[in-house]
Amino acid sequence: MFNAIAVPLIVIFSFSFALLLNRQIKGLAFFRSFFILPLVIPVASVILVWNIMFNEYGVVNGILSNFNLQPVDWLRSDWSMAVLIILYLWKNCGYNMILFAAGLNSIPKEYYESAxxxxxxxxxxLSKITIPFLIPTGFFVVMISVINSFKIFREAYLLAGSYPSLRIYMLQHFMNNNFFNLSYQRLTTAAFIMSVGIALLVLVLFKIEARFGRNI
Structure with a gap:
């Protein structure tokens, strides 16, 4: 569920932000830094910030209490998925923006002038020049985003532990818990399922890229 929601969102957001930054609008330096900053911040620091914001007595619940609203257990309720998706978007959007920006800069300006x-x-x-020329870049961005969506287990584990809310209980949690419980048969089965799933997904992406990128 997490991958199906987070990957399309990060591709759409990073592409949109790259288009916005490519227009060279004044005042976007802070906006650019906001998304580039996670690339140089250690994961432990990011998790610390997220805990300060979303724990039971965190900043977000403090703001809610100022409006006489009930506090939310962000990391143990149905909201945990949204918290993790926001973390994933903020942490990885900057890198994808750089890739899309490089792709945009590689498109000859003469094409736009002629159009x-x-x-x-x-x-x-956008539909006849930008998107067709960005298909190879977009394919790579999707691949990187899928890989990073599986790596988000690290953040989920550090935020909510081995047994988080079912909304963010991932296959990696299952594998990790069975490793510590010495249930190696379950661990091997889960690892095999994950490997096959990733391989099939990569194959589908290659097929899509080959079909839509052949005319570029």
């Missing part, structure tokens, strides 16, 4: 001379608008340039 505008012919009367093409912003949407036409």
């Amino acid at each position: 505008r001379i012919d009367g093409a608008g912003w949407y036409t340039c």
Whole structure:
């Protein structure tokens, strides 16, 4: 469930933010730094910040109490999925933005100039020039995003422990718990399922990239 929600979101957000930054609008330096910052911050520091914000007596619940709202157990309730997705987006969006920005800068400007001379608008340039040329970059971004979505177990484990809310209980939790319980048959089965699933997903992505990227 986490992968199905988080991966499309991060691809859409990082692509949109890269388009925004590519327009060179003034005042976006802070916006750029906000997403690049997680690339240089250790994971332990990120988890510490998230705990300060979302624990039972954290900043977010403090804000809610100021409005006479009931505090939420963000890491042990149904909201835990949203908290983890936000963490995943913030932590990985900056790298994807850099990849998309590099892809945007590699598109010859003459194509856009010719299209505008012919009367093409912003949407036409996006759909006929930008997106087709960014298919290889987008494929790589999706691959990296899928890999990072499986690596988010580290953050989920540090935030909520071995037995978190079922909303963020991942296959890696199952594998980790069975390792400590010496249930190696279950561990091996789970590892095999994960390996096959990732391999099939990568194969599907390669097929999609080959189909839509052949005409570029």
